[in-house]
Amino acid sequence: MITAEHLTKRYGEKRAVEDLSFTARPGVVTGFLGPNGAGKSTTMRMLVGLDSPTSGRITIDGRLYRELPDPLRHVGVMLDARAVHLGRSAYHHLLAVARTHDIPGARVAEVLDLVGLSAVAHRRAGGFSLGMSQRLGVATALLGDPQVLVLDEPVNGLDPDGVLWIRRLLAGLAREGRTVLLSSHLMSELSLIADDLVVIGQGRLLAASTAQDFVASAGAGTVRVASPQSAALAAALQGPGITVASTGDENLEIHGLDARDVGTIAAGHGVTLFELRTHRLTLEEAFMQITRDAVEYRTQQEAPR
Ligand SMILES: Nc1ncnc2c1ncn2[C@@H]1O[C@H](COP(=O)(O)OP(=O)(O)OP(=O)(O)O)[C@@H](O)[C@H]1O
Numbered sequence: 597m598i599t600a601e602h603l604t605k606r607y608g609e610k611r612a613v614e615d616l617s618f619t620a621r622p623g624v625v626t627g628f629l630g631p632n633g634a635g636k637s638t639t640m641r642m643l644v645g646l647d648s649p650t651s652g653r654i655t656i657d658g659r660l661y662r663e664l665p666d667p668l669r670h671v672g673v674m675l676d677a678r679a680v681h682l683g684r685s686a687y688h689h690l691l692a693v694a695r696t697h698d699i700p701g702a703r704v705a706e707v708l709d710l711v712g713l714s715a716v717a718h719r720r721a722g723g724f725s726l727g728m729s730q731r732l733g734v735a736t737a738l739l740g741d742p743q744v745l746v747l748d749e750p751v752n753g754l755d756p757d758g759v760l761w762i763r764r765l766l767a768g769l770a771r772e773g774r775t776v777l778l779s780s781h782l783m784s785e786l787s788l789i790a791d792d793l794v795v796i797g798q799g800r801l802l803a804a805s806t807a808q809d810f811v812a813s814a815g816a817g818t819v820r821v822a823s824p825q826s827a828a829l830a831a832a833l834q835g836p837g838i839t840v841a842s843t844g845d846e847n848l849e850i851h852g853l854d855a856r857d858v859g860t861i862a863a864g865h866g867v868t869l870f871e872l873r874t875h876r877l878t879l880e881e882a883f884m885q886i887t888r889d890a891v892e893y894r895t896q897q898e899a900p901r
Contacts, residue, residue: 627790726753
């Protein structure tokens with residue numbers, strides 16, 4: 597279990613992380629999500645003692661990282677997949693880590709196999725693609741067979757095959773009862789992998805729930821209709837708590853009524869419908885909605901609507 601309690605980190609005037617509290621439970625994959633600059637890496641660095649909080653704390657099974665007697669066997673971490681000795685082979689990189697942490701050398705072949713790098717084990721890590729480096733980073737994190745796994749942007753650089761691989765690997769590790777926390781700034785990546793979501797923006801917690809509840813809490817969805825009498829229908833649908841927006845010649849988007857209500861009102865007014873459907877928010881849309889005000893840098897084209 598990973599627990600952040602009122603975690604705060606300031607760099608001078610800059611509030612990188614602000615009063616952040618959340619937990620990542622064992623047995624599930626928790627996605628740590630936020631736009632660029634939201635404070636994900638800073639939180640992860642504090643988790644492994646590479647940075648100290650201004651106030652609050654973040655613990656692993658109730659203990660600070662520095663209090664763990666044998667950290668590598670307790671927590672596997674990948675913060676920067678490129679942080680390897682580029683001249684070393686994957687095998688020798690892993691062997692060096694194993695030797696300095698009292699891990700049997702035989703474990704190296706096991707983790708190479710687990711991440712699918714056995715065939716290139718003796719190639720220089722410096723020549724690895726980003727996807728291969730990510731796999732090597734995951735292998736390093738798994739070396740101590742830890743109960744807790746923390747991965748910063750592990751999906752970055754993986755091709756669709758790689759995404760499927762990491763999804764299966766992490767789901768399997770969680771099923772064994774481990775705590776798995778992985779960060780991303782892309783909801784599309786996490787929507788396939790995470791069971792729970794912790795969403796942050798500008799250092800603050802925006803949402804913490806199961807992925808399913810996250811979508812539900814972002815809104816009930818909208819009803820979309822197409823009708824040759826859209827103006828008449830829009831007038832008929834007016835009421836408290838209802839918004840109707842025209843999205844094209846014949847098309848309306850309605851908030852505050854369900855498809856059944858809209859169909860019934862249309863029939864009552866003799867309005868012909870060509871199309872009537874409910875549009876539920878995808879995880880991606882729910883994420884965009886919830887982080888809309890918390891995006892630090894945005895190009896003009898992407899300015900919030
Ligand atoms: N050493 C530092 N000194 C000053 N500001 C910092 C430092 N480290 C991070 N920050 C700032 O803190 C904020 C959070 O940064 P952080 O790297 O944790 O975000 P992130 O969510 O990991 O972003 P990304 O998805 O881009 O990696 C940013 O505004 C960043 O500029």
